[in-house]
Amino acid sequence: MARAVEGEGRSVRGRRPKGQGPDLRETILDAAEALFSRHGFYGVTVRQVAAEAGVDTALIHYYFGAKRELFDSVFARRAGLLNSMRLEAMRGYAEARAGALDVEGIIEAFMGPLLELSLANDEGWKNYFRLVALVNNTPAWGGETMHRFFDPVVHELVAAWKAALPQAADRDLYWCYQFLTGAMMLTLSETGRIDQLSGGLCRSTDMQAVRARLYAWCAAGLEEVVRRRAQA
Numbered sequence: 001m002a003r004a005v006e007g008e009g010r011s012v013r014g015r016r017p018k019g020q021g022p023d024l025r026e027t028i029l030d031a032a033e034a035l036f037s038r039h040g041f042y043g044v045t046v047r048q049v050a051a052e053a054g055v056d057t058a059l060i061h062y063y064f065g066a067k068r069e070l071f072d073s074v075f076a077r078r079a080g081l082l083n084s085m086r087l088e089a090m091r092g093y094a095e096a097r098a099g100a101l102d103v104e105g106i107i108e109a110f111m112g113p114l115l116e117l118s119l120a121n122d123e124g125w126k127n128y129f130r131l132v133a134l135v136n137n138t139p140a141w142g143g144e145t146m147h148r149f150f151d152p153v154v155h156e157l158v159a160a161w162k163a164a165l166p167q168a169a170d171r172d173l174y175w176c177y178q179f180l181t182g183a184m185m186l187t188l189s190e191t192g193r194i195d196q197l198s199g200g201l202c203r204s205t206d207m208q209a210v211r212a213r214l215y216a217w218c219a220a221g222l223e224e225v226v227r228r229r230a231q232a
Contacts, residue, residue: 024053024055024059025063027053027054027055028049028050028053028055028059028060028063028064028070029073029074029077030053030124031049031052031053032044032049032052032053032070032071032074033074033077033124033127033128033131034052034123034127035048035049035052036071036074036131036134037127037128037130037131037134038130040134040138041067041068041071041138044067045067046060046061046067046070049070072145074131075131075132075135075145075149076149078124078125078128079149079150082113082114082117083149083150083152083153085113086109086110086113086114086153087153087156089109089110089112089113090106090109090110090153090156090157090160092109093105093106093108093109094160094163101160101163101164102164102219103161103164103165103219103222103223104215104216104218104219106157106160106161106164107180107215107218107219107222108215110153110157111184111214111215111218112211114129114184114188115188115207115210115211115214117129118188118190118207119207119208126188126190129185129188129189130188130189130190132146132185132188133185133186133188133189136181136185137185154177157177158170158173158174158177161173161176161222165222165223165226167226167230168226168229168230169226169229172225172226172229173222175225176218176221176222176225179218179221180218180222183214183217183218184214187204187210187214189204190204190205191204192204
C-alpha cells in the first residue's frame with residue numbers, strides 16, 4: 001500500500017495524474033461524478049473513471065475500494081453540504097416567520113439553495129443534480145440511496161408543512177413531496193426537453209424562469225390537495 005501512496009506523488013504506470021494527494025482524490029471524484037451523471041452506475045466502469053481522471057485503476061481501489069464504494073463517495077461528497085444549506089434556509093425561514101409559516105416560503109427555503117447552486121453554473125453541481133435525478137428514478141436501489149442521504153432534511157420539510165397546514169393529513173404531505181421532488185429533479189437535470197417542446201420559447205437552463213414559477217406551482221398544488229382532502 002505504501003508503494004501506491006508513493007506513486008501518487010509522481011505518476012502511476014507512466015500516466016501523469018491531474019492532481020496530487022487530496023487534489024488527486026477530488027480529481028477522481030469529479031471524473032466519476034461526470035461519468036455517472038451521464039451514464040448511470042451500470043454504464044460506467046472503474047477503468048473509464050481512471051482514464052477520465054488520468055490515473056491507474058489501482059489508485060481508485062486504494063482511495064475508494066470497489067465501484068459501489070466509489071459511487072457512494074461521489075454521492076456523499078455534496079449531499080452533506082446540500083442538506084446543511086437546506087436545513088439552514090428552512091430553519092432561518094421558520095425563525096423569521098414564527099407562527100406564520102407560508103407553504104410557498106417553506107418550499108422556497110427547501111428548493112432555493114439548489115437553484116442558487118445551479119445558477120452559479122458550476123459544472124460539478126450540475127453533474128451532481130443529474131446524478132441525483134438518475135438515482136431517484138432507479139427502482140433497484142435508488143430509494144435506499146436517497147433514504148440514506150436525504151431523509152432527515154425531507155422529514156424537516158414535511159414537519160414545516162404540517163406546522164403551516166395543521167389540518168393536513170400526513171399521507172397527503174408525503175404524496176405532495178413525491179410530486180415536488182419529481183418536478184425539482186427534472187428541472188435541475190436541464191435535459192433540453194422543454195426547449196424542443198416549446199419551440200425555443202422556454203429553455204431548460206433558464207433557472208430564473210424556473211424560480212419565478214416553480215415555488216408557486218408546487219405550493220398551489222399542495223394547498224389544493226389539502227383543501228380537497230379536508231372537504232372529502
